[in-house]
Amino acid sequence: MRLVVQGSAVTVSHLAHIHQLCATSVQFVQIAQHGYYLANQPVINPDVQQFCAEQQIDCAYVQDSHxxxxxxxxxxxxxxxxxxxxxxxxxxxxxxxxxxxxxxxxxxxxxxxxxxxxxxxxxxxxxxxxxxxxxxxxxxxxxxxxxxxxxxxxxxxxxxxxxxxxxxxxxxxxxxxxxxxxxxxxxxxxxxxxxxxxxxxxxxxxxxxxxxxxxxxxxxxxxxxxxxxxxxxxxxxxxxxxxxxxxxxxxxxxxxxxxxxxxxxxxxxxxxxxxxxxx
Known part of the structure; x- marks a missing residue:
């Protein structure tokens, strides 16, 4: 799976915090002005979902085939x-x-x-x-x-x-x-x-x-x-x-x-x- 986060509210500090929560060496890749994804996410992280909801950021764990x-x-x-x-x-x-x-x-x-x-x-x-x-x-x-x-x-x-x-x-x-x-x-x-x-x-x-x-x-x-x-x-x-x-x-x-x-x-x-x- 890949983690996709997007929204006009997304900041560099948001991405850094999400990256820390994911505890991965993989870096975010930008796919749009306010859209980013993190590859190789084998499991859904509820802490990431909760943080994004609090920050009014859309996040989704997307199947690789999608x-x-x-x-x-x-x-x-x-x-x-x-x-x-x-x-x-x-x-x-x-x-x-x-x-x-x-x-x-x-x-x-x-x-x-x-x-x-x-x-x-x-x-x-x-x-x-x-x-x-x-x-x-x-x-x-x-x-x-x-x-x-x-x-x-x-x-x-x-x-x-x-x-x-x-x-x-x-x-x-x-x-x-x-x-x-x-x-x-x-x-x-x-x-x-x-x-x-x-x-x-x-x-x-x-x-x-x-x-x-x-x-x-x-x-x-x-x-x-x-x-x-x-x-x-x-x-x-x-x-x-x-x-x-x-x-x-x-x-x-x-x-x-x-x-x-x-x-x-x-x-x-x-x-x-x-x-x-x-x-």
Whole structure:
């Protein structure tokens, strides 16, 4: 394994202290402006993990096989992962019911509610909104998360196919797909009649199992193994797809997700994924 530490807070003194905790003669190698790795780390050192958490530094013990050239597919969540908002919460804000909808969203993300049921309940509250309301959210509030463009560019450079798979909505997912130049996008479709939301979702809902299924389906079509796949997400409904992937990355994620992911990024942008898998 290699120990990867990264973040704008990393200083020379931090690296020296971590090196001392590791009790190794191997020196840190710089892989980015604020990213470093220490090779030949046979065991995970909880003292290093605790120190980095206290100093707001991301650290990860990365498997030697987890390198960019060894991957062929990256599957990513959209809301709060590729973009900075939860779209349904912002739509709700247009009609003054964001607190009610956000509360249901949070419970679903924490794993306290079945996602499909919670989505139907939230969408029902949006009945009567117009397409122009959706467009306002898209134009005024939808922003890519830091490092998203850099990570997708890195995927392209390394011939890694990209798939956005979201419990959010096609109205936004297709825009994000275009903004980033992603290869594929799968998401839910809001029913719109005469320019207004009916409060219903068309077709099967993209839930946790569907996300995992889409990963496996595209993986098999590309002729890849599970070990050649990456999944990135932040909520409980991303856990199944992360479990199906060779490497699951929790991005600024809920505690339940961080606990089960292969790696976690809490203080860096999505370009931090590049550092995880670089050497």
């Amino acid at each position: 390198l960019l050239p060894n991957f062929g597919l990256c599957v990513m969540d959209m809301d709060s992962t590729l973009i900075s908002i939860e779209c349904i919460d912002e739509i709700a804000d247009m009609v003054g019911i964001k607190p009610q909808v956000a509360a249901i969203t949070e419970r679903a993300m924490q794993g306290e509610l079945d996602f499909a049921q919670s989505l139907r309940e939230r969408v029902a509250l949006l009945e009567g909104l117009t397409e122009s309301d959706l467009m306002r959210v898209l134009n005024e509030r939808l922003k890519l998360n830091p490092g998203a463009k850099e990570w997708i560019a890195c995927c392209k450079q390394n011939n890694i196919t990209t798939l956005l798979v979201s419990g959010g909505f096609t109205f936004f997912a297709e825009r994000v797909k275009t903004m980033l130049g992603l290869d594929y996008a799968v998401s839910n479709t809001l029913e719109i009649i005469d320019g207004k939301l009916t409060g219903k979702v068309l077709g099967d809902i993209v839930d946790a199992q569907r996300k995992a299924d889409e990963l496996c389906k595209l993986r098999d079509r590309l002729g890849l193994t599970a070990a050649q796949t990456i999944a990135i997400g932040d909520g409980a409904n991303d856990l199944k797809m992360m479990s199906a992937a060779g490497a699951g990355v929790a991005y600024h994620a809920k505690p339940v997700v961080q606990a089960q992911a292969t790696y976690a990024l809490n203080h860096n942008g999505l370009d931090g994924v590049i550092n995880l898998f670089s050497s």
